[in-house]
Amino acid sequence: MTTPAPGTEDVLLDCRSLWKIFGKQAPIAMKAVQERGLGKTEILKEFGCVVGVSDATLQVRRGEIFCIMGLSGSGKSTLIRMLNRLIDPTSGEIFVKGRDLSKMNAAELRAMRAKHIAMVFQSVALLPNRTVLENAGFGLEVQGVARDERNRAAEASLRKVGLGDWMSRYPRELSGGMQQRVGLARALTADPEIILMDEPFSALDPLIRRQLQDEFRQLTKDLGKSAVFITHDLDEAIRIGDRIAIMKDGRIIQVGTAEEIILNPADPYVAEFVAGISRLHLIKAHSVMLPVAEFHAGHPSADLGSLPVTSPEADIDELIDLALAHPGPGIAVMNGGGDPVGVVSWRSLLHGIKGSTTSEAQA
């Protein structure tokens, strides 16, 4: 056991500087990276090795849904497979509940996978010759739990995903969305703290997908589970994730909440991604408001007391509704104690919608 770093008691999954280099000469290439700081293209040229993930550091807290978003080839699937060591990292450390994954022997690793980290796959991978109930109880079967007990647990988790009436069916009788629910139920049956979701909804059609996204988020929160969720779809990451990491070419280029990423994209690549995202429900009043003094300077005659009032957490959609209902120069933003913390003027609201120069007003 290693002692957790201070202030990280609630971090369930802690990855420090993970690297994955594929190829016969991976160890030498890794050394060259550390000593000479070679980049992806030099590594490929010099050693014939492909850098899958480079220097990925991330923490997942208890009860958090952490999304990793990237296009195909960005290394997200490799990264998630290192979190339960389906792929061994070339370098770096992974701590799960404070225990170093790389120092575990085969039996310890099996126990960790069986009890603490479950995984849900894009391909679902339901065993075709087993019923839905048997599939949902598969993890416990592997652990050697008696049939009655595992059937009870499997039934409970199938009910959670709304498939209580389908237990004796076979996977081929279920639609794609239902199959993925079974995949989720199978992950829940072993009652793990962490669920790894590898693009689970990517193959589903849009309506079913949204429904499953909402259900998944609700269920994870209700059960107090932590999840790492891989997706290539930023909308999905925003709907589901508490925090989002954006990957490109094997690197994590930005980590933050949806609002943070949209307001302050780390580079033009991220900016291009977030350009098409609807901001109405993501940007909050505290991000678009002006300081009280600045508002007064612009509107000397305005009386703060006569303005409509809202909270710093109100989103742009709510602000627009308020603005339409109340003629006047702005909306006062009050904190929990009833003190004014800022004012949203029409101008700053439009900036917020447009996403152009809101940061100027913030600063």
Place this chain on the structure above:
Amino acid sequence: MDTSAIADTFDTLVDDALIWVSDNLAFLFDGIRTVFEGFYDAVLWLLDLAPWFVVAIVFGLLAWRLVGRGFGVLTAVGLAACWLMGLWPETTSTFALVIGSTALALVLALPIGVLAGFLPRLDRFVEPILDLVQTLPPYIYLLPAIALLGFGPATALAATLIVAMPPAIRLTSLGIRQTPVHFVELGQATGMTPGQMFWKIRLPFALPSIMAGINQSLMMAFGMVVIAGIVGSGGLGESIYEAIRTLDIGKSIDAAIAIVILTIVIDRLTQNLVATGKDTA
């Protein structure tokens, strides 16, 4: 240059080696002979336990259950025809040879196939040997078998065994190698031991391929059992060989028909075992 001297030297070497083996390892081959003959006699005893019509009805019902009513009737009628042609004892002994040799072949071939599926290096080593076994004319195996095991069903069994093994090895190895990647990942992510991975993931997915291999092995065995008539295997093969020697065309055609009937019955039955295995296993 006289190349015949080289060839003669080679032939002498081979002959000497064979003689050395048959002289010095006689105890081994006597043992093999005893085991093979015992096995053959046991299967034959089982088949001869019941009168011909009971066997025909049992197989007819089995065919009905596995394939369909039409084929069930056809099977019973076909086997009855074998009896009508006066070839029932030959039919059961051919059947015993095929079943016996295939069963022994599978005992060896399935573990080898599984190992080759896991170890690419073993697979690369086994492949060319199987190619050789399959491309040599099958009756080549009869001569050394006679030298080592003598004349009779044990020899036929040994030669047939060699011919029946390759398809089962190949298709078992293929089936093990072709486990879908995402199911292997599922097994790993669920915390499976290597043993669980084999029994719960790899073997079930390899089963259709393995069953196809068994079916192919049976068919190879049928082909060889007929050829083995030359070495006194007994059964339909020997009937045909006798008929050829005496130029008795009618009799040879009778025996050929019996073989065709037997082959079709076994082929369809095992093929449908594969299909039902896929649905319910």
